[in-house]
Amino acid sequence: MTSPPRSALVDPVDPEVLHERIGAWFDDHARSLPWRDDPRPWPVMVSELMLQQTPVVRVLPVFEAWMERWPTPAALAAEPVGEAVRAWGRLGYPRRAQRLHAAAVAITAEHGGEVPGTYEELIALPGVGDYTAAAIASFAFSRRHVVLDTNVRRVFVRVLEGRQYPHTSVTKAERDLATTLMPGEGADLDAHRWAAATMELGALVCTARSPQCAACPVADVCRWHQAGHPEHDGPARKGQAWAGTDRQCRGRLLAVLRESADPVPKADLDRAWDDAAQRERCLDSLLDDGLVTLTDSGQFTL
DNA sequence: TAGACGTGGAG
DNA sequence: TCTCCAAGTCT
Known part of the structure; x- marks a missing residue:
């Protein structure tokens, strides 16, 4: 039994190393956020809808006011959808407010007023897609799911593939890889904490524009860092037209x-x-x- | 599956 | 200034 030659190929990144380093980093650097410090289902759900394509700092004040006014799905469901859209303020994509209201109505009517805890039930709700269903199930119910948001995808593509940015849409190979990387059952690092930690790393350190590699716990095993930060090649990433639209x-x-x-x-x-x-x-x-x-x-x- | 869908801050 | 981007979903 001989071990395979290691010289021709780059050494594979050891998932255990990633778990240990990123988990420890998260212990020390995780931000204190209301929906994270007290991860009850409804606040987690509200925060996840608000955070879709929207930075944390803009969400914070609107989230606080929202939870004060509508502490339960039933409370929101009892008011006209227009009030939800108004309270959404300047967060953008106001249809998210409309969908959150519709989800509250469905939760009240079909789930006894309690946010459901399975991925299948969650993704059936308005405004809840793959990412959000996995996030709520993970963060509010401690379930095991692959949570693929833009932060996690960027971290993985850089560390493991040495590219600057992930593709536009999630590929099967990407999902399979993320599944492989998830800590096993009973591991020191829970799957839901791994999800939160990788997201946080992408949000605070491995950012899109100006990554802070000097502060990254896995920079020494990151293929993109090792390769000297090669820039995105291929077709230009689609920008969002705005003026006059x-x-x-x-x-x-x-x-x-x-x-x-x-x-x-x-x-x-x-x-x-x-x-x-x-x-x-x-x-x-x-x-x-x-x-x-x-x-x-x-x-x-x- | 590409395009529509808001808003504001950073570089 | 202007481009890019932020915890995506829906059709």
Whole structure:
């Protein structure tokens, strides 16, 4: 029995080393966050929806106000969806507020008012996709799931593949690899803590723009670091157009409604965007989406 | 599966 | 300034 030659290929990264180093790093550097320090299901769920494509610092104040006002799914479900959209404030992607409200209604009607604890039940809720279902099941119910968010994916692709950024969508190979990396049952590091730790490392150290490799617990085994931080090659990563888009127009319209406690006349919306055709199209789409409501008196409101 | 979907801060 | 990016989901 001879061991395979090691010279031709790069040594495989030992998962045990990753678990030990990243777990220890997390013990020392994890941020104190309300939904992390007291990981009850509803707060965890609310935070996860708010954190989709949105930085922690912007979520914090809105989260606190939200939990104060709606401490349970039933409390949120009892109010009109427009109130949820209003309370969402400037977090962006207001349909998330709408979906969170719809999820609260479903939880109240179908789960006795308690956030369900399995991945299957969770992903069936509005606004809850693969990542969020795995995150809630992991963080609020200590279940074992592969949690693949943008942070985890970036950490893995750098450490293990030596590339700067992950692909646009999650591949099967990527998911299989992440599954292999998950600590075994009964391991010192729980799977849910591993998920939180890798996310945190990506959020604080292995960031997209300016990674802090000097502070990274696994820099010495990271292939991207060893390779001298090669930049992303291949097709340019898609940027998000903004100025003049329907998204910007919809945002302006919604802002007007958000800032008014009462329904507003059409004239108020007309002042929010110059291009009349685009404005009408966006207002129609907001009405279709249920984000905006036309009152009996012909005014507009959330 | 690519594109739509908000917002604001960092580099 | 302007581009890029932030704990994605849905169609």
